Structures are given as C-alpha cells and as structure tokens.
Amino acid sequence: MNEAVKTSAPPRSSNRIVTAAPATGWSTEYYVDAGEAGKFLGIHRRTVLQMARDAVIPAHPLGDGRRKLWRFLLSELDDWMRGRVNSGRRPCSPNRRDIR
Secondary structure (H helix, E strand, O other): OOOOOOOOOOOOOOOOOEEEEOOOEEEEEEOEOHHHHHHHHOOOHHHHHHHHHOOOOOOEEEOOOOOOEEEEOHHHHHHHHHHHOOOOOOOOOOOOOOOO
16 A cells, blocks of 8 residues: 655645744744734734834835735744843843742
C-alpha cells in the first residue's frame, strides 16, 4: 500500500498568514489587523493606522495604491514597545512582577 509523502507545509486558513522562521521551521505567529494591534498596545485602531502610515510603529502594508491594508506582528510591536522604555530603575523584564 502506498502512503502519501507528508510535506511540512504550514497550516493555512482563509484569512491568516503564517510567517516562516528560517532556523526553526514554521512559526505560529499570525499577522493581525489594526484592531488587534490596538488592543495589544492599549490604543485606538485609528491611532495604530496613523502610526503605521507615519512609520512610527513596525507595520506591513498590503497593496500598492494610496489605500493600503496594514498588518502587524505582535512580537515586533512588543520589541518596539520594550525598546522605547527609558528607565534605569525598572528595565523591561519578560517575567511579570507585581508593583506595590
């Protein structure tokens, strides 16, 4: 009985795009829209879109014309936010600490 050869193709749904990490194979991080990015950053969706157009935050445009769809990787937004911290007393830590 012949078995089909399995390939390591990424899981794909109709509206999600999977990013590939060269060293580790396929990553499960998905691109998110401005609404999800806004929830993550704690700001309004329109502010996220304006910041993307002004190249303030890391964003990925889709489309060639004036009107673009913007997509975001939460890991890039997290790195961007952590890089903005300007404090010698309380550096960013991946571990959550209770502030009293």
